[in-house]
Amino acid sequence: xxxxxxxxxxxxxxxxxxxxxxxxxxxxxxxxxxxxxxxxxxxxxxxxxxxxxxxxxxxxxxxxxxxxxxxxxxxxxxxxxxxxxxxxxxxxxxxxxxxxxxxxxxxxxxxxxxxxxxxxxxxxxxxxxxxxxxxxxxxxxxxxxxxxxxxxxxxxxxxxxxxxxxxxxxxxxxxxxxxxxxxxxxxxxxxxxxxxxxxxxxxxxxxxxxxxxxxxxxxxxxxxxxxxxxxxxxxxxxxxxxxxxxxxxxxxxxxxxxxxxxxxxxxxxxxxxxxxxxxxxxxxxxxxxxxxxxxxxxxxxxxxxxxxxxxxxxxxxxxxxxxxxxxxxxxxxxxxxxxxxxxxxxxxxxxxxxxxxxxxxxxxxxxxxxxxxxxxxxxxxxxxxxxxxxxxxxxxxxxxxxxxxxxxxxxxxxxxxxxxxxxxxxxxxxxxxxxxxxxxxxxxxxxxxxxxxxxxxxxxxxxxxxxxxxxxxxxxxxxxxxxxxxxxxxxxxxxxxxxxxxxxxxxxxxxxxxxxxxxxxxxxxxxxxxxxxxxxxxxxxxxxxxxxxxxxxxxxxxxxxxxxxxxxxxxxxxxxxxxxxxxxxxxxxxxxxxxxxxxxxxxxxxxxxxxxxxxxxxxxxxxxxxxxxxxxxxxxxxxxxxxxxxxxxxxxxxxxxxxxxxxxxxxxxxxxxxxxxxxxxxxxxxxxxxxxxxxxxxxxxxxxxxxxxxxxxxxxxxxxxxxxxxxxxxxxxxxxxxxxxxxxxxxxxxxxxxxxxxxxxxxxxxxxxxxxxxxxxxxxxxxxxxxxxxxxxxxxxxxxxxxxxxxxxxxxxxxxxxxxxxxxxxxxxxxxxxxxxxxx
Ligand SMILES: [Zn+2]
Numbered sequence: 030x031x032x033x034x035x036x037x038x039x040x041x042x043x044x045x046x047x048x049x050x051x052x053x054x055x056x057x058x059x060x061x062x063x064x065x066x067x068x069x070x071x072x073x074x075x076x077x078x079x080x081x082x083x084x085x086x087x088x089x090x091x092x093x094x095x096x097x098x099x100x101x102x103x104x105x106x107x108x109x110x111x112x113x114x115x116x117x118x119x120x121x122x123x124x125x126x127x128x129x130x131x132x133x134x135x136x137x138x139x140x141x142x143x144x145x146x147x148x149x150x151x152x153x154x155x156x157x158x159x160x161x162x163x164x165x166x167x168x169x170x171x172x173x174x175x176x177x178x179x180x181x182x183x184x185x186x187x188x189x190x191x192x193x194x195x196x197x198x199x200x201x202x203x204x205x206x207x208x209x210x211x212x213x214x215x216x217x218x219x220x221x222x223x224x225x226x227x228x229x230x231x232x233x234x235x236x237x238x239x240x241x242x243x244x245x246x247x248x249x250x251x252x253x254x255x256x257x258x259x260x261x262x263x264x265x266x267x268x269x270x271x272x273x274x275x276x277x278x279x280x281x282x283x284x285x286x287x288x289x290x291x292x293x294x295x296x297x298x299x300x301x302x303x304x305x306x307x308x309x310x311x312x313x314x315x316x317x318x319x320x321x322x323x324x325x326x327x328x329x330x331x332x333x334x335x336x337x338x339x340x341x342x343x344x345x346x347x348x349x350x351x352x353x354x355x356x357x358x359x360x361x362x363x364x365x366x367x368x369x370x371x372x373x374x375x376x377x378x379x380x381x382x383x384x385x386x387x388x389x390x391x392x393x394x395x396x397x398x399x400x401x402x403x404x405x406x407x408x409x410x411x412x413x414x415x416x417x418x419x420x421x422x423x424x425x426x427x428x429x430x431x432x433x434x435x436x437x438x439x440x441x442x443x444x445x446x447x448x449x450x451x452x453x454x455x456x457x458x459x460x461x462x463x464x465x466x467x468x469x470x471x472x473x474x475x476x477x478x479x480x481x482x483x484x485x486x487x488x489x490x491x492x493x494x495x496x497x498x499x500x501x502x503x504x505x506x507x508x509x510x511x512x513x514x515x516x517x518x519x520x521x522x523x524x525x526x527x528x529x530x531x532x533x534x535x536x537x538x539x540x541x542x543x544x545x546x547x548x549x550x551x552x553x554x555x556x557x558x559x560x561x562x563x564x565x566x567x568x569x570x571x572x573x574x575x576x577x578x579x580x581x582x583x584x585x586x587x588x589x590x591x592x593x594x595x596x597x598x599x600x601x602x603x604x605x606x607x608x609x610x611x612x613x614x615x616x617x618x619x620x621x622x623x624x625x626x627x628x629x630x631x632x633x634x635x636x637x638x639x640x641x642x643x644x645x646x647x648x649x650x651x652x653x654x655x656x657x658x659x660x661x662x663x664x665x666x667x668x669x670x671x672x673x674x675x676x677x678x679x680x681x682x683x684x685x686x687x688x689x690x691x692x693x694x695x696x697x698x699x700x701x702x703x704x705x706x707x708x709x710x711x712x713x714x715x716x717x718x719x720x721x722x723x724x725x726x727x728x729x730x731x732x733x734x735x736x737x738x739x740x741x742x743x744x745x746x747x748x749x750x751x752x753x754x755x756x757x758x759x760x761x762x763x764x765x766x767x768x769x770x771x772x773x774x775x776x777x778x779x780x781x782x783x784x785x786x787x788x789x790x791x792x793x794x795x796x797x798x799x800x801x802x803x804x805x806x807x808x809x810x811x812x813x814x815x816x817x818x819x820x821x822x823x824x825x826x827x828x829x830x831x832x833x834x835x836x837x838x839x840x841x842x843x844x845x846x847x848x849x850x851x852x853x854x855x856x857x858x859x860x861x862x863x864x865x866x867x868x869x
């Protein structure tokens with residue numbers, strides 16, 4: 030349609046509906062959508078424009094903002110009648126899901142289906158927000174009668190950009206390097222994004238791994254909205270490599286067993302409707318491959334485990350695609366192609382949902398009725414045992430349940446269940462402070478997926494980790510029981526009160542809230558001490574790592590000292606124990622050499638080109654957003670420019686660390702350690718230090734294959750199995766029990782074990798004379814998740830966490846990622862031990 034003709038149609042339609050100001054995105058932006066990248070502020074501008082000029086069928090809501098201050102938007106589009114009744118529709122939908130607080134009955138008849146389309150979660154998969162502009166226009170365009178028909182029984186929710194910071198990082202970069210004409214050659218610089226890339230959010234987090242954990246600002250704000258709506262359909266828009274065509278539902282195996290037959294069937298119905306339009310246009314696609322439904326924190330699985338049909342759609346071209354790129358087939362793939370494909374599946378998905386709206390509502394109702402009446406899975410109740418040492422761990426677990434709308438309460442009586450720690454069926458008695466989570470609740474599927482001790486994996490080729498049972502993630506004692514135990518009243522959140530002292534305080538080293546309080550005191554310049562050994566004073570017992578706060582060395586604070594200390598403790602809701610003397614009944618007195626001064630460490634971290642952006646982001650986010658403690662980020666290529674006298678602790682995320690092979694910079698590094706510098710090496714950085722001969726050695730394979738002789742034909746691989754042949758040698762993330770020497774400061778605050786998420790096959794030899802083997806795997810320590818059979822032999826009798834003294838300094842080796850996606854809660858304290866306690 031020519032522009033003149035389009036304009037006249039608009040004018041006519043405008044006169045009829047009173048939307049004379051409503052513009053197409055092409056007219057609003059002044060260019061054809063898909064012909065270039067649209068920065069986020071213009072996307073937001075257009076959605077605002079539509080909401081203002083088609084207000085009878087569109088409602089716009091800003092639900093939050095990003096770390097960099099960009100608005101997060103939801104747009105609701107439906108018939109005028111539905112938009113007038115939007116709040117009633119939402120409430121009724123929650124009643125269908127048994128999630129409304131009121132007791133009014135849910136109305137099934139004629140309840141519209143809710144289709145939620147989420148665009149651009151990965152910032153450099155940029156075509157999808159352009160497709161969002163096309164989609165909203167197709168829905169509101171007065172000349173488009175087809176979409177108006179769909180909107181009669183469908184509410185479409187559009188999130189035009191889940192990750193605006195990442196998108197703009199990509200778009201602003203791309204626009205700054207593209208020439209007058211785009212260059213489709215893949216090796217041209219416009220196809221080579223600089224570090225850290227636009228995929229992730231401000232803190233380099235992958236928001237499509239964060240739906241359940243909600244460690245990130247964007248996810249937290251979005252899922253509050255999501256849980257108030259609970260759509261029947263959710264699509265998460267992505268892009269894949271430039272040589273891939275398009276992927277849509279049905280998804281690949283493995284499917285988690287909680288996924289219902291209807292959810293599986295309807296994926297096929299949606300896929301077939303998408304295929305119809307792709308076939309008409311001769312566009313290629315694939316289904317049932319690569320993108321599985323298992324790990325619960327994706328934009329497809331999370332909605333699926335919340336009763337929706339959750340799907341990922343993938344267009345080829347993200348990141349390297351630029352505005353146009355030559356693929357291996359010699360075709361030029363343009364941004365316009367990519368956006369048009371996403372636009373096509375957007376409309377096809379709305380269409381098929383509208384055609385099946387009443388079926389979707391019926392099945393949705395049934396899903397949630399089944400959930401509350403029978404519960405999903407063999408276990409009917411999960412019990413978390415109260416333990417004062419785990420107060421902070423339990424509090425943060427409850428916070429996670431709250432964020433996901435999972436109900437829980439207190440309980441009484443007794444039962445029998447699987448003990449997560451011993452791995453055995455055992456009897457338990459409920460006592461005060463225990464938490465009961467019933468499987469008979471609306472979000473029963475989420476409860477099962479998050480708590481089940483072992484997930485059933487029908488196919489081991491998954492895209493992600495295979496184990497995340499929350500008792501291991503949080504380090505709490507728990508049971509999974511087949512008994513039905515009713516959850517009583519929700520336990521009230523306790524607020525501590527901290528009494529005055531005249532002599533000093535002890536603060537047990539129990540978790541992150543304690544670390545935050547300690548960090549707050551250290552930042553104020555308060556000198557703390559920590560006890561290397563357990564002690565008893567004034568009739569109270571304290572464990573290793575307990576923080577002792579005295580007037581000594583803090584005299585400059587005068588009478589303000591205790592006020593500041595109490596404020597730090599109150600702010601973080603941690604209990605201070607007043608003491609009246611440094612003369613202990615058991616253990617070492619406060620003046621002993623076994624009680625160490627704890628000074629505020631000045632922390633730096635390597636970042637930039639050559640460092641894993643995700644890992645560096647996890648550390649950065651942890652310091653800034655979780656413990657609120659300063660960290661200086663240094664580009665690793667600038668290591669020669671840093672003033673090393675001002676740095677006490679250096680965190681090294683995974684990276685290639687080429688400087689270790691260059692004498693001058695390696696010398697700076699060694700000298701700094703010898704003078705007292707403390708290195709905290711994470712994951713891949715341990716390997717880099719090992720290769721540079723820093724004293725930790727990888728465990729060699731004892732070639733299991735040869736011993737029994739029956740694997741002589743191993744070299745004969747079958748061609749059609751080529752993608753699966755690597756599986757016996759991998760672990761896609763499984764849980765191992767690590768035995769801890771908790772007399773070492775690296776393991777303070779832990780029992781003598783820790784459950785680690787093992788993401789790779791890396792394990793080290795026990796360190797001989799000059800190192801401390803703090804965390805080791807012995808035999809048969811695998812607890813949950815999938816481990817290839819070749820690896821099972823390898824992952825035993827080796828070292829994961831170690832401290833090596835070196836001159837006046839030390840290196841802490843943390844082979845597994847303790848801050849993985851910032852969700853493995855129980856690892857964080859060990860990381861803090863490495864930063865704050867080790868080597869002090
Ligand atoms: Zn993606």
